[in-house]
Amino acid sequence: MLCFDIRSLEARAESVEGLLSVADPVWESDDVRPLRDGVHVHGRLSGAGHGRFYFSGTLAGHAIGECRRCLIDVELSVLEDVQLLFAEAGLDEADEDDVVPIPPGARELDMRPAVREEWLLAVPAFALCREDCKGLCPTCGVDRNSVACACVTDLDDRWAGLREVREPSN
Ligand SMILES: [Zn+2]
Numbered sequence: 312m313l314c315f316d317i318r319s320l321e322a323r324a325e326s327v328e329g330l331l332s333v334a335d336p337v338w339e340s341d342d343v344r345p346l347r348d349g350v351h352v353h354g355r356l357s358g359a360g361h362g363r364f365y366f367s368g369t370l371a372g373h374a375i376g377e378c379r380r381c382l383i384d385v386e387l388s389v390l391e392d393v394q395l396l397f398a399e400a401g402l403d404e405a406d407e408d409d410v411v412p413i414p415p416g417a418r419e420l421d422m423r424p425a426v427r428e429e430w431l432l433a434v435p436a437f438a439l440c441r442e443d444c445k446g447l448c449p450t451c452g453v454d455r456n457s458v459a460c461a462c463v464t465d466l467d468d469r470w471a472g473l474r475e476v477r478e479p480s481n
């Protein structure tokens with residue numbers, strides 16, 4: 312569960328053991344959605360002065376990314392420490408960039424939109440299928456993990472030429 316009654320939160324902290332499901336309507340069409348069941352949210356949500364609430368915990372899940380060298384799909388494991396400050400609309404902090412505003416008159420603190428945003432930030436933009444991925448040949452396009460093409464020497468020569476150009480100026 313990721314929605315909490317605001318009045319009871321003001322009285323006592325809640326431990327958060329929630330799941331932002333992959334089918335939740337909070338996801339938008341271009342989002343990198345989590346695999347399988349969704350994003351697991353663990354932590355603690357507590358009052359931090361009138362109308363302010365603080366969450367500290369972790370997000371965990373898996374996503375599909377693309378290897379930046381050979382472009383195959385890679386399963387990414389995401390585990391991110393997250394701290395969030397929620398503030399009711401009208402408080403000064405509610406306008407600050409890193410503060411999550413709570414809509415006026417809300418009775419519940421709905422963590423789902425903030426969890427979605429933090430998830431999208433936590434999923435790595437660049438993935439590697441393995442540390443030593445050889446990638447696609449920039450000349451002929453074959454996957455050099457499975458095919459050794461003849462272009463490799465050309466590429467090496469090009470880099471050697473670049474080094475010669477650079478070295479005299481050092
Ligand atoms: Zn790769």
Ligand SMILES: [Zn+2]
Nearest residue numbers: 448451460462
């Ligand atoms: Zn090639």
